[in-house]
Amino acid sequence: MTVPNKPVMAEMLVRHVFGEAEKFERLCAQRGISIEDAVSQALRNWVGPGLSVVKPEPSLLNPVVGMLPDPSDVPVGQEAHWITVCEHDLQVLRSHQQTCFRKQDGKGVEETSQTIETYIQALASLKDRVA
Numbered sequence: 001m002t003v004p005n006k007p008v009m010a011e012m013l014v015r016h017v018f019g020e021a022e023k024f025e026r027l028c029a030q031r032g033i034s035i036e037d038a039v040s041q042a043l044r045n046w047v048g049p050g051l052s053v054v055k056p057e058p059s060l061l062n063p064v065v066g067m068l069p070d071p072s073d074v075p076v077g078q079e080a081h082w083i084t085v086c087e088h089d090l091q092v093l094r095s096h097q098q099t100c101f102r103k104q105d106g107k108g109v110e111e112t113s114q115t116i117e118t119y120i121q122a123l124a125s126l127k128d129r130v131a
Helices: 006-018 022-030 035-047 061-067 079-102 106-130
Strands: none
């Protein structure tokens, strides 16, 4: 029985979804995250809490920023889609921030606030592109 190689499996998944992995690799490298970590985070977000297919990390917010596309990488004509994605994610992040406030989780509040700021900047940049 062979043991699955996580980086290879992640790259195979990316190639299956996108048809190639080079652009995704470049985006990951620009954000300092491996393809394996990016795919793992995406799968955790897709599967949802409590149903994780991989070992959860202590903080899930930092990789979220890594998955946010740089507005300059968004193809012309897709800005509206990414604006919608950012607005949705901001609602989720603000809800998480409120939970952290209620639980008096200072580290969670700080990380969430930093993530929110990054999303707000990306959203403003995308809106500037379509203005």
